[in-house]
Amino acid sequence: MQQVTRIALAPAPEPGGVLVLRVSIELRGDAERYSGIAYCEATGRDALSCGMEGDAGSFVLTPARNGAVLLGVGRNGVGFEGLSGFVHLDGISGDDREFLLPKAAGCA
Structure with missing residues (x-):
């Protein structure tokens, strides 16, 4: 069963033309919001490869139908920090x- 119930992506201003995103997640049965900063670059056809600040893993964003975006967690997973701890999403197993x-x- 998926533990992540909500994901939010928002641009974080960064000089120099680098695409920086603030990424936050919420988990089932947990009132805490976990977040991190990702630095993204275009890779391949219509994809963004994003590495989390502090070696906290990576993910890829690709376009999907009807303006949606598919977020795929990297093989080594991705981590987020909350006020009371950390959460790691595994990139190889789980939902x-x-x-x-x-x-x-x-959004246009």
């Missing part, structure tokens, strides 16, 4: 490896 993020309301 929290791929997430289909629908187009946000109000």
Whole structure:
């Protein structure tokens, strides 16, 4: 069963034209919000490869139908920090490896 119940991506201003995203997640049965900063670059056809700050893993963003985005966790997983601890999503096993993020309301 997937433990992640919500994922949010938001641009984080960064000088120099680098795409930086603030990524946050919420987990089933946990009121805490976990987050991290990702630095992304275009790789291949319509894909963004994103590495989390502090060697906290990676993920890839690819376009999906109807303006959605598919977030795929990297093989070594991806980690997030909360006020009371850390969460690691495994990139090889479990149900929290791929997430289909629908187009946000109000986005062109």
